Amino acid sequence: MTRTGADIRIRHVGVTYPNGFTALRDVSLDIPAGQMVGIVGLSGAGKSTLVRTINGLVPITSGTITLGDHELRPAGQRQMASRELRQLRSSVGMVFQSFNLVKRTSVLNNVMMGRLYHNPAWRVLLAAWSKDDVELAMQALERVEIVSKAYEKAASLSGGQQQRVAIARTLTQQPRVILADEPVASLDPPTSHVVMRDLQRICSDLGITVLVNLHFLDLARRYCERLVGLRAGEVIFDGPVADASESVFEEIYGRSLSAEDVLDSGVRL
Amino acid sequence: MTRTGADIRIRHVGVTYPNGFTALRDVSLDIPAGQMVGIVGLSGAGKSTLVRTINGLVPITSGTITLGDHELRPAGQRQMASRELRQLRSSVGMVFQSFNLVKRTSVLNNVMMGRLYHNPAWRVLLAAWSKDDVELAMQALERVEIVSKAYEKAASLSGGQQQRVAIARTLTQQPRVILADEPVASLDPPTSHVVMRDLQRICSDLGITVLVNLHFLDLARRYCERLVGLRAGEVIFDGPVADASESVFEEIYGRSLSAEDVLDSGVRL
């Protein structure tokens, strides 16, 4: 199960949604293979938009994104064929905040979603997976330590367990990059640590590039090598976690961390 | 809006669920009016069961619970009339983990639920509330500082705001006791502090007795005067927060707090 991650090169990327809202402006990032990057920022800063551009879920409006051999270009320029897009996506795993499991089917079938790209339609239709694929899925489940639940319904798992199934699903994809969009936002703190540690280990053991959006700063500080701070669609901090001083956080969040004025809700940290 | 809380006397209470599971064993607690008590314990320790017995949502199987003039007795013994039970409940406010608001109706109507006991059926049917009741509800909303949302749909509020509406609902009840069952479990940390501070203020300003179940120890330590530790349905700690040493926590949770073995999920703190 050794493979290497892919470099991601984001060059002057801008995203304007069809309704005219510009969610990203001139974002440039170079992420070497095997790095674990935390992306932080206020709600609405553009974190989700950024990770979703990388697997083409959100089309970019300017700049280019290169991921391994694939290049994503703005609408209007020559686009990749749908087959190539599917191939790109199959090499990029995504972990969602709300897990996005198929609740009514087994954990194993859920993990097999990671093999969809590599299977012919009839296998997909009949859920007639090959031995090799099942082995791959089992290994991924072992990695996140819930292989014993392989034949349970996904709905019967706790939140933390479901998130781990979701991670196993992306592992089964044998991805070169994992994108995680607030993977711990709906988990309690101990489970959050479990999931973050899983991601960290995967990054270091397998050399997969990991991009993770986070609301909680302490988690970002603790588990990531590098931090990217977004504000209103622009990168306002990019560097090693150690460099992220109190003043940087104030800039990202627009106020001091120890503020006692929390009664004015609306600002979520 | 000054009134006093009620004493709660719990004497040798046991609860066995119809399926034979014994959730509480011989629990005795004396809670004087106006105290804020935190109840902590592992998942399944019986925290919810304990607070639910106090307003009769879970019938007790042995012992007695006295709340002001009302006495709850085990099934088999003479029960309170349904009218008296409703009166008791109307003097006990309950704040739920998942807020339990009616999403599709206005904040004001949600808060008016606190007046159900005091209104005749026709007023309830037509939602034709008296001026006095509306005034009461508005004051409660002012207290938790979201009166400006009074006529919005509850569904349009953020989690923290919803929890504050739920608190306003119990305040409108003019309760003598507030029971809060994990009121912050689904909120993010800053909002959790807001809600806990609200409860603390209500307790000290109005002299209402507050019982609050908590998962997070830091919150219990910070906001409660007194701590009750439950384990497997039994009280294993009861005393001022200051007395709750590290070894007490180890006993409550069955292991050290700083344990790094969180990867073995299943155990939630």
Add this chain to the structure above:
Amino acid sequence: GVSQNAASGTNGSASASASAAACVGTSDPAAAAPTKLTLALVPSGDATKLVESVKPLASALSSRLGIPVEGVVTADYQAAVEAIGSNQAQIGMLPSLQMSQACDKYGAVPALQTLRQGKSTYAAQMFTNNPDKYCSDTPKPGANGMLYCNGTESGNGPAGLDSITKVKGAKVAMLSAASPAGYIFPVAALKAKGVSVGDVTPVKVTANDASVLAVYKGDAEVGFSYWDARTVVKKDNPDVGNKVVVFALTDEVPNDGMSITGKMSAQWQDKVKNAMLDYAGTPDGVKTLTAIYQITGMKPADVEALGQTQAAARSIGLG
């Protein structure tokens, strides 16, 4: 006098137009000999035991033709005609109008007509729960114990038609517009007297007995049906004969009869027709047919006469 003239006037024009359009049906010389036949029946009268009584008829035809014959009852006129039209049923026992329609639309041959007490026609009746208004004489019981006025107890139409102008503005129970006795002939009679359907308040019903019931219960003041549908209602409501009084009979309506699909060779059409005629001539046949439709015999269809129903329908703007 007036009513007679008007009636014969209608008849005259009816026969004129009928002869112009008299449909005799077609046959298909290329059609293969059938291996089984379906007989579709539309009940037009008291056919309580219709289902059971059809069996002997079917087996009698079967033994005469040498192939299986199956009897199917459908309460729906249109269903029966469409079945014969598409050769799904080969023989149909149909009311006069539907015999003409099946011939016009699909070339089904109108082969036989039924006889009741020797008559190949019957009258449609009008009845009321307000005899004081419609009867010029005192209602008296007929042979069956039920009340009749204006000379209607014989059952031979037309009779009492002078009184029918009084229905103007009244509520009138009538059947589906495809029913010869429950709609076409009474409405045509009214029209001949200068009363149109628009001048009354129609209360629509679906069966002859329902029409009687509507008048009996006061939902309508007047109703139309075949003579004398009150006998059906009498089972549930014994006093119907006193409360509901027949006061007028229309021109005679051609009896129902038997149509044969046009998608059959002429020999087979004849064979079927003769088998039925033959059976209707036997005592057994008479007994069975009486049980089904109170039929006492069969005769070759009078195409001209059959056309009268269609002509009457056309005279009131239908068809």
Add this chain to the structure above:
Amino acid sequence: MSATAGSVRPVRPANWGQRAAWWLVSLIVVAAFWSVRIKWSALLDFPGQSAKYLRALFVPPAWHKAGEAFSSMILSVQMAWFGTVLGIVVSFPLSFLAARPLAPLGVRLPLRGLFAIIRAVPEVVTAILILSVTGLTPFTGALALAIGSIGTLGKWGYEAFEAAESGPLEAIRTSGGGMVALLRWGVWPSSAPEVLSFWLYRFEINVRASAILGLIGAGGIGKMLQDNVQFRNWDVVGMLLLVVIIVTMAIDQISGAVRVRLVSGRWELPLVRRLASGGAPRRKGLSPEATPPG
């Protein structure tokens, strides 16, 4: 900042749109009552008349017809079952093609139109069209029911598919899955229980609808009803009613049990269902919008 904003009491908003809608609806209802030509006084002797007819129907029912009634009911059930199965086989793929994210507008619209047309055509008319092809047989009835089922099942189907959770769909897209994968793993698992319960529900409807087909001679219980109602053999009608009620309720119980099993994974008969044992509240079963067929 928001501390002051939060403490300002708002004025109660007047919801004019909603009020106008209520007035309009009330007006329509009042107008309908006021304009319809009905002799409301007939309702006065409704109780007496009902008692009379109930007696005619059931005191006693025509027991000797029980066998015949039962066998024609069985025929009706067979008609309904076959019609439902055929309807499912045809409507299932069609409703995938009529669902928003799965097919282009050019396919979707004509299919939705077809479903609407089928629902607008009365069963009797459909049956008469089919009758010229298959004759006065129960098979005609089954085909008519099948076509009727395509109209409703098609519509319910695409609505259920469109309501499928979007999360798993996105997960499948991001892992490189194609169309088949989307349908099989994204749409089907989340809509399956609902769709299966629509199938059962439509079967129940078909059992009842087969009564209408009796009018045109398709056979079954409908024909027997028609014959006996026309000629006011109330005791036989009473017997038929009993048989209809017993058989439909039996089917209802079985299909109810199957439905519970599909949704919750356990077997229980709806009529003998017990309350969940006290204490903890029951939370979130079906999603609120999952149940109604549109």
Add this chain to the structure above:
Amino acid sequence: MIPVDGSGQRPTARPSRPDHRLRTGIVIVLVMAITVWSARGIDVDPAAILANWPNAVGNLVQLFQPDYSFFPQTLPALVETLQMAVIATAVGSALSLPLAFGASRAANPNLTVLRVVRFVMNLVRSVPDILYAAILVAIVGVGALAGILALVLFNIGIIVKLVSEALDGQDLGAQEAALAAGGSWFGANRMSLLPQILPSFASQVLYTFELNIRASTVIGLVGAGGLGLLIDNVRNYFLYHYLSLIIVEILVLVVLLEGFSSWLRKKLL
């Protein structure tokens, strides 16, 4: 620490695959068997379709050519159908709402009443609409009244079933909160469940309205007035051009209602 795991298995052990093949096989065989049994019972004859399908073409061709000049003559019947449908829907839904609460496990704590209501509703639902119409025509006489009464019974059956199912599917948190505040079952249901099911009730009512318009074609067959009677007349004279106009009218109503219903859903949700 041995993790708590319901299966008792260590999470690292691979489970064996549960075998559902027998159960699936039995279900398939059963469904096939019933279908074959039905097919034999009704004399399925696919050959007839192949041989005779041209028979239907003539009529179909006519059905595709509506004669719009007939429109004025259909107006009275159309209006009567709408009147019947409006009245029956209004009366039916007014009666259904309380009955639906009575038939819901979630809303009705009284088991006896629950069973009685459910049984009666099952009874009401099992009788075919045409039979109601036939008997009611006998009881109250021919005309719109019999039709309306038949439709009302038919509507109650459907609405009570669907709405009580919707009630059973509701989140009961808010109801529990209302009970805990001292509200009666009536008050709790009115304030918590009613607002939650109103949207589904509204769309149910509109669905029933559509059904009523379609059912009037059946009701008309037994003389209860409206479009049904008109359909009977035109088809008995084989006036397929007219018949198709009536179908077009029903179609327009059905489509309008569908649009209105989805608009309303959007508004209410």
